[in-house]
Amino acid sequence: MDDRSNTIAGWVLAGGIAALGLSIASGMYFHSPAPHEPGYAIQGVESGEGGGEAAVPIGNMMATADMTKGEAIFKKCTACHTIAQGGPNGIGPNLWATVGKPLASHAGFAYSDALKSKGGTWTFEALNEWLTNPKKYAPGNKMTFAGLGNPEERAALLLYLNSQGSNLPLPSPVEAAVADAAADEAAAAAGTAPAADAAAPAADAAAAPAK
Structure with missing residues:
Protein backbone atom coordinates (compact mmCIF):
# COMPACT_ATOMS: atom_id res chain seq x y z
CA MET A 1 0.00 0.00 0.00
CA ASP A 2 2.83 2.33 0.91
CA ASP A 3 4.65 1.58 -2.36
CA ARG A 4 1.53 2.34 -4.33
CA SER A 5 1.01 5.63 -2.46
CA ASN A 6 4.62 6.59 -3.08
CA THR A 7 4.25 5.78 -6.77
CA ILE A 8 1.13 7.93 -7.07
CA ALA A 9 2.79 10.78 -5.19
CA GLY A 10 5.80 10.52 -7.46
CA TRP A 11 3.68 10.73 -10.60
CA VAL A 12 1.77 13.70 -9.20
CA LEU A 13 5.02 15.50 -8.37
CA ALA A 14 6.49 14.72 -11.78
CA GLY A 15 3.33 15.95 -13.49
CA GLY A 16 3.43 19.20 -11.52
CA ILE A 17 7.06 19.80 -12.42
CA ALA A 18 6.34 19.11 -16.09
CA ALA A 19 3.37 21.50 -16.09
CA LEU A 20 5.45 24.24 -14.43
CA GLY A 21 8.23 23.79 -16.97
CA LEU A 22 5.76 23.95 -19.85
CA SER A 23 4.21 27.11 -18.43
CA ILE A 24 7.59 28.84 -18.14
CA ALA A 25 8.67 27.75 -21.62
CA SER A 26 5.44 28.89 -23.26
CA GLY A 27 5.61 32.20 -21.43
CA MET A 28 9.10 32.82 -22.76
CA TYR A 29 8.15 31.81 -26.29
CA PHE A 30 4.90 33.71 -26.56
CA HIS A 31 5.92 36.75 -24.47
CA SER A 32 4.55 39.99 -25.89
CA PRO A 33 6.15 43.21 -24.59
CA ALA A 34 3.88 45.99 -23.39
CA PRO A 35 3.26 48.66 -26.06
CA HIS A 36 5.11 51.94 -25.67
CA GLU A 37 1.98 53.84 -26.67
CA PRO A 38 -1.75 53.19 -26.20
CA GLY A 39 -3.40 51.17 -28.92
CA TYR A 40 -5.95 53.84 -29.65
CA ALA A 41 -5.91 57.57 -30.37
CA ILE A 42 -8.18 60.35 -29.21
CA GLN A 43 -9.35 62.31 -32.22
CA GLY A 44 -7.92 65.81 -32.43
CA VAL A 45 -5.24 65.31 -29.77
CA GLU A 46 -1.62 64.77 -30.69
CA SER A 47 0.22 61.94 -28.98
CA GLY A 48 3.52 62.15 -27.13
CA GLU A 49 4.94 65.60 -26.62
CA GLY A 50 2.97 67.23 -29.37
CA GLY A 51 4.41 68.65 -32.57
CA GLY A 52 7.95 69.75 -33.06
CA GLU A 53 9.29 73.24 -33.49
CA ALA A 54 7.58 75.20 -36.27
CA ALA A 55 9.96 75.40 -39.24
CA VAL A 56 7.81 77.69 -41.41
CA PRO A 57 7.53 81.35 -40.28
CA ILE A 58 4.15 82.04 -38.69
CA GLY A 59 3.47 84.89 -41.12
CA ASN A 60 3.82 82.52 -44.06
CA MET A 61 1.46 80.01 -42.51
CA MET A 62 -1.19 82.57 -41.66
CA ALA A 63 -1.07 84.18 -45.11
CA THR A 64 -2.71 81.09 -46.58
CA ALA A 65 -4.71 79.98 -43.54
CA ASP A 66 -8.46 79.35 -43.61
CA MET A 67 -10.35 81.08 -40.79
CA THR A 68 -13.38 78.85 -41.28
CA LYS A 69 -11.16 75.85 -40.67
CA GLY A 70 -9.78 77.60 -37.59
CA GLU A 71 -13.28 78.05 -36.20
CA ALA A 72 -13.94 74.34 -36.71
CA ILE A 73 -10.67 73.44 -34.98
CA PHE A 74 -11.58 75.67 -32.04
CA LYS A 75 -14.58 73.44 -31.33
CA LYS A 76 -12.09 70.99 -29.86
CA CYS A 77 -11.20 73.69 -27.32
CA THR A 78 -14.76 74.39 -26.17
CA ALA A 79 -14.64 71.59 -23.61
CA CYS A 80 -12.38 73.87 -21.56
CA HIS A 81 -12.72 77.39 -22.98
CA THR A 82 -15.32 79.96 -23.99
CA ILE A 83 -14.42 82.69 -26.47
CA ALA A 84 -17.45 85.00 -26.53
CA GLN A 85 -16.91 88.48 -25.10
CA GLY A 86 -17.75 88.40 -21.40
CA GLY A 87 -18.01 84.61 -21.44
CA PRO A 88 -17.27 82.68 -18.25
CA ASN A 89 -14.08 80.90 -17.39
CA GLY A 90 -14.24 77.13 -17.49
CA ILE A 91 -11.51 74.59 -16.96
CA GLY A 92 -9.45 77.14 -18.88
CA PRO A 93 -9.84 80.92 -19.13
CA ASN A 94 -12.17 82.76 -21.48
CA LEU A 95 -10.19 83.48 -24.67
CA TRP A 96 -11.84 86.65 -25.99
CA ALA A 97 -9.18 89.06 -27.31
CA THR A 98 -6.35 86.77 -26.25
CA VAL A 99 -3.94 87.74 -29.04
CA GLY A 100 -1.85 90.67 -27.80
CA LYS A 101 -2.71 90.19 -24.11
CA PRO A 102 -0.11 89.58 -21.41
CA LEU A 103 0.20 85.93 -20.43
CA ALA A 104 -1.88 84.73 -17.48
CA SER A 105 -3.87 87.98 -17.29
CA HIS A 106 -7.54 87.08 -17.73
CA ALA A 107 -9.48 88.18 -14.67
CA GLY A 108 -10.84 85.56 -12.32
CA PHE A 109 -8.86 82.58 -13.56
CA ALA A 110 -6.37 80.75 -11.33
CA TYR A 111 -3.35 80.34 -13.58
CA SER A 112 -0.49 77.99 -12.81
CA ASP A 113 2.70 79.44 -11.37
CA ALA A 114 4.50 78.12 -14.45
CA LEU A 115 2.48 80.32 -16.78
CA LYS A 116 2.45 83.34 -14.45
CA SER A 117 6.23 83.25 -14.18
CA LYS A 118 6.67 82.91 -17.95
CA GLY A 119 5.90 86.56 -18.60
CA GLY A 120 5.56 88.23 -21.96
CA THR A 121 2.67 88.75 -24.35
CA TRP A 122 0.54 86.40 -26.38
CA THR A 123 2.04 87.33 -29.74
CA PHE A 124 1.33 85.19 -32.79
CA GLU A 125 4.76 83.63 -32.38
CA ALA A 126 4.22 82.87 -28.69
CA LEU A 127 0.79 81.39 -29.34
CA ASN A 128 2.23 79.27 -32.14
CA GLU A 129 4.83 77.83 -29.76
CA TRP A 130 2.18 77.28 -27.08
CA LEU A 131 -0.17 75.48 -29.43
CA THR A 132 2.67 73.35 -30.77
CA ASN A 133 3.56 72.02 -27.32
CA PRO A 134 2.09 73.65 -24.18
CA LYS A 135 4.21 71.57 -21.80
CA LYS A 136 7.42 72.53 -23.55
CA TYR A 137 6.48 76.20 -23.76
CA ALA A 138 5.72 76.48 -20.03
CA PRO A 139 6.72 73.29 -18.17
CA GLY A 140 4.42 72.60 -15.23
CA ASN A 141 1.37 74.47 -16.54
CA LYS A 142 -2.17 73.09 -16.11
CA MET A 143 -2.91 72.58 -19.80
CA THR A 144 -3.69 68.91 -20.52
CA PHE A 145 -3.83 69.34 -24.30
CA ALA A 146 -0.75 67.66 -25.82
CA GLY A 147 -0.36 70.07 -28.72
CA LEU A 148 -1.40 70.69 -32.29
CA GLY A 149 1.29 69.23 -34.52
CA ASN A 150 -0.10 70.35 -37.89
CA PRO A 151 1.23 73.87 -38.70
CA GLU A 152 -1.67 74.58 -41.08
CA GLU A 153 -4.17 73.85 -38.32
CA ARG A 154 -2.28 76.09 -35.89
CA ALA A 155 -2.24 78.91 -38.44
CA ALA A 156 -5.98 78.57 -39.06
CA LEU A 157 -6.69 78.52 -35.33
CA LEU A 158 -4.54 81.62 -34.75
CA LEU A 159 -6.38 83.42 -37.52
CA TYR A 160 -9.69 82.61 -35.83
CA ALA A 177 14.87 83.34 -50.52
CA VAL A 178 15.35 85.44 -47.39
CA ALA A 179 14.44 82.56 -45.11
CA ASP A 180 16.79 80.20 -46.95
CA ALA A 181 19.61 82.74 -46.86
CA ALA A 182 19.16 83.25 -43.12
CA ALA A 183 19.22 79.50 -42.56
CA ASP A 184 22.36 79.14 -44.70
CA GLU A 185 24.10 81.95 -42.82
CA ALA A 186 23.25 80.37 -39.49
CA ALA A 187 24.53 76.99 -40.66
CA ALA A 188 27.71 78.55 -42.06
CA ALA A 189 28.33 80.47 -38.84
CA ALA A 190 27.88 77.32 -36.79
CA GLY A 191 30.28 75.42 -39.03
CA THR A 192 33.06 78.03 -39.30
CA ALA A 193 33.08 79.39 -35.76
CA PRO A 194 35.10 76.48 -34.27
CA ALA A 195 37.68 76.71 -37.08
CA ALA A 196 38.11 80.44 -36.50
CA ASP A 197 38.56 79.85 -32.78
CA ALA A 198 41.12 77.12 -33.44
CA ALA A 199 43.06 79.37 -35.80
CA ALA A 200 43.35 82.19 -33.26
CA PRO A 201 45.90 80.48 -30.93
CA ALA A 202 48.05 79.55 -33.95
CA ALA A 203 48.06 83.17 -35.11
CA ASP A 204 49.04 84.34 -31.63
CA ALA A 205 51.84 81.78 -31.47
CA ALA A 206 53.21 82.87 -34.84
CA ALA A 207 53.17 86.53 -33.85
CA ALA A 208 54.87 86.01 -30.48
CA PRO A 209 58.50 85.85 -31.73
CA ALA A 210 58.12 89.21 -33.43
CA LYS A 211 57.63 90.93 -30.12
Missing part, protein backbone atom coordinates in the same frame (compact mmCIF):
# COMPACT_ATOMS: atom_id res chain seq x y z
CA LEU A 161 -8.45 83.59 -32.36
CA ASN A 162 -7.25 86.93 -33.71
CA SER A 163 -10.70 87.61 -35.19
CA GLN A 164 -12.29 87.20 -31.77
CA GLY A 165 -11.69 90.60 -30.22
CA SER A 166 -8.03 91.20 -31.07
CA ASN A 167 -7.91 91.98 -34.80
CA LEU A 168 -4.18 92.71 -34.78
CA PRO A 169 -2.24 93.10 -38.04
CA LEU A 170 -0.96 89.75 -39.20
CA PRO A 171 2.80 89.15 -39.26
CA SER A 172 4.33 89.65 -42.68
CA PRO A 173 5.32 86.56 -44.64
CA VAL A 174 9.05 85.97 -45.04
CA GLU A 175 10.20 85.48 -48.62
CA ALA A 176 11.55 82.00 -49.24
